[in-house]
Amino acid sequence: MDEVDVLVIGSGPAGSITSRYAAMKGVSVMFLERRSEVGVPVRCGEFMPSDEEIVDMFPKLKDEASLFDIPDELRCIDINGIDLINPAGKTTKLEFSGYTTDRDRFDQYLAKLAQEEGAVLSKSHVFQGIEDGIARTSKGDIRYKVIVGADGPGSKVAQNLGLAKNRNPYPAVTAQVKGDFGDSMKMFFGGIAPGAYGWIIPKDGRANIGVGMSPKFSNGSLRSYFEKFTERNGLIPETKIMGKYVPSEGPIAKTVSGNGMVVGDAAGQVISVNGGGIPLAMIAGRICGNVAADNVLNGTSLQTYEAEWRDVMEAPLKTAAFNKKLADTFAFRSDFTTKMCMGILGKRRMANLIRCKRIFP
Ligand SMILES: Cc1cc2nc3c(=O)[nH]c(=O)nc-3n(C[C@H](O)[C@H](O)[C@H](O)COP(=O)(O)OP(=O)(O)OC[C@H]3O[C@@H](n4cnc5c(N)ncnc54)[C@H](O)[C@@H]3O)c2cc1C
Known part of the structure; x- marks a missing residue:
């Protein structure tokens, strides 16, 4: 049976960043991807906000430059x-x-960074469930100390850890x-x-x-x-x-259970009003990878992940989820109400809306 310190399910931005930061601390990391090629097919709008916009939305974020240091050849325009x-x-x-x-090349770049730190990527490899604390997969059982679900909006890891599902995706x-x-x-x-x-x-x-x-x-x-x-x-x-x-209703209630964590779309870490999730998966992934490794190396509680990512992202994400609820209640019912609400909001409030800020007062 394979044995690893940190087992990560998924090689999207959340999985690759988690794997990279955990591996950087010297623990053994394996990340599984059910697809045969990372990032393929592309199912994304492929927009990344600038560092300035990300910090404006999440002012408590520190050291964003190293996290979002994406080479020019991955920037289309x-x-x-x-x-x-x-x-x-x-x-x-x-x-x-x-x-x-190009989201396929973007995801492949993040996966490469994780591999360069020593994380082992296994493709065409499907996580099937957890039984007796062991991961069952399409290529056999894997024993782990910490498991991370970075397996997207319908997370099977979340389900196996007894964590909540994303509601109304x-x-x-x-x-x-x-x-x-x-x-x-x-x-x-x-x-x-x-x-x-x-x-x-x-x-x-x-x-x-x-x-x-x-x-x-x-x-x-x-x-x-x-x-x-x-x-x-x-x-x-x-x-x-x-x-x-x-995911459309903001983060799930708990993202840690036993020796498991969920991150990125699996945790509902998406801006409800515009569906943006890449930077959030990366921010939370860095925290998740660091905490997973610290847990293995010196017993740091996994609850540290819950506390740290919520400190940086929860308030703006809750504001965005509230704004989305307002839009659903008042605007999106018909073209007439959509037009009327956009008129009432006007330019300044719509600018707040897209930046996870309060629109009233
Ligand atoms: C149409 C669309 C447009 C979007 N546009 C944007 C945008 O422009 N900008 C933006 O910031 N965000 C956008 N998003 C959101 C963004 O794509 C996600 O928030 C982001 O991909 C989350 O990253 P992740 O790593 O959590 O999940 P994912 O990128 O979904 O990665 C999860 C990975 O886990 C793998 N996996 C799942 N289950 C298993 C399993 N059982 N075993 C092994 N592997 C498994 C999947 O194959 C996948 O590769 C968009 C989303 C959609 C659907």
């Missing part, structure tokens, strides 16, 4: 704003900085189109179906396009809404349409 477009086509322009990436699909789309992201609210929104996120001579929807308000097929969105905006997808679920 700089993004300088967001255009929020209401159901009648009226645009509100907001400043917001960041860059777009919403489905979203994405594809790539060719063309020049400037340097502002476009977010379209309403116009497709109640509770559905679309995006065009510019890349170099291409763009990532997509549609997400709240099943609470729309019961049609997401693919048909995507087709409506592409037709309306004259977009011709060049790639297969890929989809996934996005």
Whole structure:
């Protein structure tokens, strides 16, 4: 039977960063990925906020520069704003900085950093469950001291640890189109179906396009809404349409149980109002990896992870979840209410909304 100090399930940003920081402290780390290639297929809008925007949202974050030190070749173009477009086509322009990436190459880079620190990546390897404190996997049993679930929104590790599921995750699909789309992201609210929104996120001579929807308000097929969105905006997808679920209600109640932790989407560490989760998975992953290693080396309680990530991220994430609830209650029911609420909010409050800040008073 394989034995390892820290077993991490998943090689997305949460899993790779957790593995990297745990391995940096000298413990043995293995991270499993059920897919045959890290990051493939891409199921993401591929936007990363700038360090300045991340710190503005999470002011307690320290040493962001080393965590988000992403090489230039992984940055497609700089993004300088967001255009929020209401159901009648009226645009509100907001400043917001960041860059777009190719998410497959991005995830592969993070996994490589973890491997360079000594973490062992095992691909096409599926975690199946925990029995008697041992991980059952498609390639045999693995004994571990600490297990980390970085296995995405429907986390099997969370379930096996007796932790809560993400409630009401919403489905979203994405594809790539060719063309020049400037340097502002476009977010379209309403116009497709109640509770559905679309995006065009510019890349170099291409763009990532997509549609997400709240099943609470729309019961049609997401693919048909995507087709409506592409037709309306004259977009011709060049790639297969890929989809996934996005946690929408903020972090789950507890992220530690026994000798296990969950991180990233598995923990609901996603900004409810815009579905952004890459930087959060990385912030929490660094804390998780450090605490996992400290637990193995000197018995540090895993509750330290719970306390530390909540200190940095919980308040802004709860504000975002509250704002999302307000939007669901008052705005997303129909095009009419969406348009009216966007008008009432105006530019300043919408800028607060996308930055996890309070919109009232
Ligand atoms: C359509 C869409 C668009 C998005 N756009 C953006 C965006 O533009 N910017 C942004 O910041 N965020 C975006 N997000 C959110 C972002 O993609 C996630 O928050 C982020 O990927 C979370 O990282 P993670 O490592 O927690 O999970 P994931 O990236 O989901 O990684 C989990 C990994 O675990 C693996 N896995 C799962 N189960 C098992 C198992 N049993 N055994 C082994 N391996 C397993 C999976 O194959 C996967 O590789 C978007 C999400 C969606 C769905």
